[in-house]
Amino acid sequence: MKTDNITNGEVLIKTIGLHKSFGSNHVLKGIDEEILKGEKVVIIGPSGSGKSTFLRSLNLLEEPSAGEIWFDGECITDRKCNVDRVRTKMGMVFQHFNLFPHLTIRRNITLAPVKLGLMDEEAANANADRLLIRVGLLEKAESYPGQLSGGQKQRIAIVRSLAMNPKVMLFDEPTSALDPEMVGEVLDVMKELANEGMTMVVVTHEMGFAREVGTRILFMDEGIILEQNTPKEFFANPRQKRTIEFLSKVL
Amino acid sequence: MKTDNITNGEVLIKTIGLHKSFGSNHVLKGIDEEILKGEKVVIIGPSGSGKSTFLRSLNLLEEPSAGEIWFDGECITDRKCNVDRVRTKMGMVFQHFNLFPHLTIRRNITLAPVKLGLMDEEAANANADRLLIRVGLLEKAESYPGQLSGGQKQRIAIVRSLAMNPKVMLFDEPTSALDPEMVGEVLDVMKELANEGMTMVVVTHEMGFAREVGTRILFMDEGIILEQNTPKEFFANPRQKRTIEFLSKVL
Amino acid sequence: ASTPTVDVIKSRGKLVMLTNAGFPPFEYVSEGAVCGVDVDIAREIAAELGVELEIQDMDFDGIIGAIKSGKGDLGIAGMSVTEERLKNVDFSVNYVDSKLVILVKDGNTEITGADTLSGKKIGVQSGTTSDVIATGVDGAEILRYKTFLDAATAMKSGKCDAVVVDEMTANEILAVNKDIVMLEEVLSTEQYAICMRKGNESLQEVVNTVLNRLLAEGKIDEYIANHMASGE
Amino acid sequence: MDFLKDIFKDIIDKLNTALIVEGRWKMLLGGLGNTLVIAFFALIIGVILGIIVAVIKVAASMNKKSKILAVLDFLSNIYINLIRGTPVVVQLMIMYYVILVSTTNSVLVAIISFGLNSGAYVAEIMRAGIQAVDKGQTEAGRSLGLSSLVTMKEIVLPQAIKNILPALANEFITLLKETSIAGYVAISDLTKAGDRIRYSTYDPFTALLIVAGIYLVLVLGLARLFSMLERRLRRSENR
Amino acid sequence: MDFLKDIFKDIIDKLNTALIVEGRWKMLLGGLGNTLVIAFFALIIGVILGIIVAVIKVAASMNKKSKILAVLDFLSNIYINLIRGTPVVVQLMIMYYVILVSTTNSVLVAIISFGLNSGAYVAEIMRAGIQAVDKGQTEAGRSLGLSSLVTMKEIVLPQAIKNILPALANEFITLLKETSIAGYVAISDLTKAGDRIRYSTYDPFTALLIVAGIYLVLVLGLARLFSMLERRLRRSENR
Numbered sequence A, B: 001m002k003t004d005n006i007t008n009g010e011v012l013i014k015t016i017g018l019h020k021s022f023g024s025n026h027v028l029k030g031i032d033e034e035i036l037k038g039e040k041v042v043i044i045g046p047s048g049s050g051k052s053t054f055l056r057s058l059n060l061l062e063e064p065s066a067g068e069i070w071f072d073g074e075c076i077t078d079r080k081c082n083v084d085r086v087r088t089k090m091g092m093v094f095q096h097f098n099l100f101p102h103l104t105i106r107r108n109i110t111l112a113p114v115k116l117g118l119m120d121e122e123a124a125n126a127n128a129d130r131l132l133i134r135v136g137l138l139e140k141a142e143s144y145p146g147q148l149s150g151g152q153k154q155r156i157a158i159v160r161s162l163a164m165n166p167k168v169m170l171f172d173e174p175t176s177a178l179d180p181e182m183v184g185e186v187l188d189v190m191k192e193l194a195n196e197g198m199t200m201v202v203v204t205h206e207m208g209f210a211r212e213v214g215t216r217i218l219f220m221d222e223g224i225i226l227e228q229n230t231p232k233e234f235f236a237n238p239r240q241k242r243t244i245e246f247l248s249k250v251l
Numbered sequence C: 001a002s003t004p005t006v007d008v009i010k011s012r013g014k015l016v017m018l019t020n021a022g023f024p025p026f027e028y029v030s031e032g033a034v035c036g037v038d039v040d041i042a043r044e045i046a047a048e049l050g051v052e053l054e055i056q057d058m059d060f061d062g063i064i065g066a067i068k069s070g071k072g073d074l075g076i077a078g079m080s081v082t083e084e085r086l087k088n089v090d091f092s093v094n095y096v097d098s099k100l101v102i103l104v105k106d107g108n109t110e111i112t113g114a115d116t117l118s119g120k121k122i123g124v125q126s127g128t129t130s131d132v133i134a135t136g137v138d139g140a141e142i143l144r145y146k147t148f149l150d151a152a153t154a155m156k157s158g159k160c161d162a163v164v165v166d167e168m169t170a171n172e173i174l175a176v177n178k179d180i181v182m183l184e185e186v187l188s189t190e191q192y193a194i195c196m197r198k199g200n201e202s203l204q205e206v207v208n209t210v211l212n213r214l215l216a217e218g219k220i221d222e223y224i225a226n227h228m229a230s231g232e
Numbered sequence D, E: 001m002d003f004l005k006d007i008f009k010d011i012i013d014k015l016n017t018a019l020i021v022e023g024r025w026k027m028l029l030g031g032l033g034n035t036l037v038i039a040f041f042a043l044i045i046g047v048i049l050g051i052i053v054a055v056i057k058v059a060a061s062m063n064k065k066s067k068i069l070a071v072l073d074f075l076s077n078i079y080i081n082l083i084r085g086t087p088v089v090v091q092l093m094i095m096y097y098v099i100l101v102s103t104t105n106s107v108l109v110a111i112i113s114f115g116l117n118s119g120a121y122v123a124e125i126m127r128a129g130i131q132a133v134d135k136g137q138t139e140a141g142r143s144l145g146l147s148s149l150v151t152m153k154e155i156v157l158p159q160a161i162k163n164i165l166p167a168l169a170n171e172f173i174t175l176l177k178e179t180s181i182a183g184y185v186a187i188s189d190l191t192k193a194g195d196r197i198r199y200s201t202y203d204p205f206t207a208l209l210i211v212a213g214i215y216l217v218l219v220l221g222l223a224r225l226f227s228m229l230e231r232r233l234r235r236s237e238n239r
């Protein structure tokens, strides 16, 4: 199944000489990377190496200091590009879920499609129901986020992004804030998504997930992609000293 | 080595019918347990099952609602018992380190022994140096906690407790707040401590540590100790449905 | 507080005068200090006692309360003697005759006398006899300011229609405000005196002695003339 | 016993003089009315002004390129600094004698003056409220493709306003107390009514204690009421 | 050009009348001095009182069994409610006319009155500061065998005081503005000096703007100074 998804060969995201500094802190130091349609790219690396910053740059939550980002054939770092429109096509899932606490689950899911005029209320509700059924949370539609467990919240966050029909899903440590027993239910939803052919970029510490689902592992260190490979090769034969050191600590 | 430590057979901590409620929330529902000198007891269980509450009851950070706790032959839940004196003999290490940010590392370690009149300034400093050398952090003696990494902070927190010469060390998820790469350095210190014969009670999600270091695993669920066994037996043949379910999620 | 008898004042070495320095020519501020007719009188009393004079400048409506509670020895503030006040403090002999008059803006044809004040906004200084008289006007709205000068300032911009005020102060106001006029009608005539704590006979005697001497020597008229002049 | 009776009689006497004689309680009632009216309408002005200024400031800090926002932000800063840099009694006198010099309705002058004053403080409360909403909320909104304006209106403001309701209740209480200086410009508020009783009865003790008592009942009563409402609100949130 | 010259001359004239004629600037200077003296000493009283009350309240909430603490806590609550429930101008008059009736030093009365007022607010600031120190700090101290008193003194208070320094600086500025009502009771503060200039020049505009300007410079200057000190303090913390 895996191979099906990556033989496509069409470039979906491309970064050219991507740099990012926060003040004098040079965090991303030139990243040139292509992500193909259907790939499941897993990004790992030590804390502070720039994983989140890279991921957040892809949908311009961080404005790059230099370099270009192309998405679906369009240069989205161009001034004339409408960022809001681009973002509707890139789903993002955060470590801390970031559900809207003052809205019901249903409203969390339908707010953006309706406000952006992509669907009318009715269609958005039907779509939300369909997605909620898929993650087994339809009965929570009228609940508020505060009434859900962490695992449930994260599944809703994924659904909220999916409701926009994105072309790629970005995940920033989606299971790090979860109690261990809830990690599984979120990973299951992500695996299903992967199997359906969704293009995914995932920052995670879950090496099992990386091995099983990833089609490619990027190892980031100090603002660059130090090493990359297929999961099998990557875990079996890490080449860089830093990679070996890191893997020895987390495996 | 392991067996050396537990053949001692002398009871260090004993709880009799221990109950704890927070308001109407009945968290500990009658715990009868004996911890022998030299044992390394590992407590696991789902979130909210009362692991922390049980551990914190042992040194009376939580006042039990009912039941007795005996420590070193003394009933410490007795009104007449001087809690402060008992606590000097029970080290406690917290998930979030709880170092004193306004004091240097040295002062963090020497504050209690000096203020309690157990040592003079000079002896306390010498003792601190000895312990710092042991965890490889002597050069941080004059730093402030804010200048240390998470792993370093937790090692200092362990040292701070050890400076009191405790008879038992209580650990509440000592590695849960650490970045994955720093977990190892803290577990190493704990293993060393275990090998030296320290009695330890550890709440943790690190199953590897439980298996390797623990002499006994307690599985808590909904305020009781549902099942307990040696690590080998526990992981190989869990008996209760809840235990099996839990292990299937975290392993 | 113990009654500030002459002995007390002498041993303390100072005489505390309470006043409200917004009532020219009796008390006003010049060269950074409170001066005026009342201050000149107070100096004479202090000299008679052989002590220094300390002046405390406060809201007029608090003076009697402060005298009662011993915050000061003498209230000298162009204060008219009334029956209400006599119930609470003792007064010296009268030292000035005064009249209450009405000020209006130049060109105001609606207000021509006391009987035309009904339904109007009358500005007064809080706690003065003007306040009492104006409060007695049927249907009038009374605006109680901290000083007559505030009331006059407010009237100039139309915040009130008339100001009821002592004649001599009215003249001081007229001297610097060309757009204000005084009506001829006199609302009441009254006498100023110095107030002090009840039963303080020794002090009252000294004050009366000084006042009588100043009156006999024509000094008070002289003071008034002086301060009226300097007001211009 | 006689001793107690005397004291009791004395108190009754004093209260009688301060409240009943010459219908003085009517003055207090009128003063109380003015105090409440001024505080209430000043709060309304303050909240409206405060939200506008806060949104301008937050918008300007997020969008550093807009010239219009920069100008509005600059003006907002002047306003906030002028108000916070001077005592409210001085502001009131400037409003009365200088800016609104031709307004003959003194209560209106006080409402505007205290309202302008309150606006600067509400703006800071509101701004803190907006900034206290987790940045993740804005990021989640933006990453769904919502514009910054829609994100502010649909996601941030509703949470911010709910959070600052207790602070607004507090602001009303603060205003209520602050209006006690309205007497400076000839307004008959509660404190001024007390002053009149004080100087017409020559009994500062009774008059001041009555006034203080009324404020106390008012302030503590309102504080309790507000915290009850807050608790009920929180409970009805069912989350 | 002539038009501008006229305006300019007019301003100079007005300033001259308000400040130079009869040495009126001296009054302002004296008033400013009193304002600063009152605010400064009131702050000192306020801080001392505030820390005492805060420690009592925190201790009482931790140790519910002690009767003495319960009584002290009860008294503290009365004090805080009385102060926060009434306007400061009413408090000042009560202090002047009723409680400190035999004190003839008005500035002293003002210092005590504003100090007592400030204490109630500092107590709340300090209490919040103590409670903002992570509970884990107390737990760490206690689990080392330190008594609650030693833990409070060695671990909690040092962190709490450092945290509330900015709030105390703010309290001083608030006091500075609040003393503007001292003129109510025979104190020649800055505002009162402005009033006197207003009375003798019949020019409210100039007098009030000068006073407002002085307060503004003072308040904004102090605010900037305090935030500079705070930044330096934070930097020198080297952590």
Ligand SMILES: Nc1ncnc2c1ncn2[C@@H]1O[C@H](COP(=O)(O)OP(=O)(O)OP(=O)(O)O)[C@@H](O)[C@H]1O
Residues within 6 Å of the ligand: A022, A025, A027, A045, A046, A047, A048, A049, A050, A051, A052, A053, A054
């Ligand atoms: N908004 C920001 N402002 C300033 N510095 C930032 C900001 N976001 C990140 N940084 C800095 O950029 C560096 C990289 O951070 P980033 O969050 O990308 O690391 P990471 O690899 O995701 O680490 P982690 O595994 O801890 O999440 C860090 O030094 C961090 O302090």
Ligand SMILES: Nc1ncnc2c1ncn2[C@@H]1O[C@H](COP(=O)(O)OP(=O)(O)OP(=O)(O)O)[C@@H](O)[C@H]1O
Residues within 6 Å of the ligand: B022, B025, B027, B045, B046, B047, B048, B049, B050, B051, B052, B053, B054
């Ligand atoms: N101080 C407290 N006040 C009220 N309830 C509390 C308190 N501490 C714990 N609880 C409640 O007691 C229950 C057990 O909490 P406890 O922290 O002991 O669980 P735990 O097993 O340690 O879970 P975790 O793995 O999440 O740390 C939970 O329902 C929790 O909400």
Ligand SMILES: [Mg+2]
Residues within 6 Å of the ligand: A051, A052, A053, A173
């Ligand atoms: Mg990250």
Ligand SMILES: [Mg+2]
Residues within 6 Å of the ligand: B051, B052, B053, B172, B173
């Ligand atoms: Mg726990």
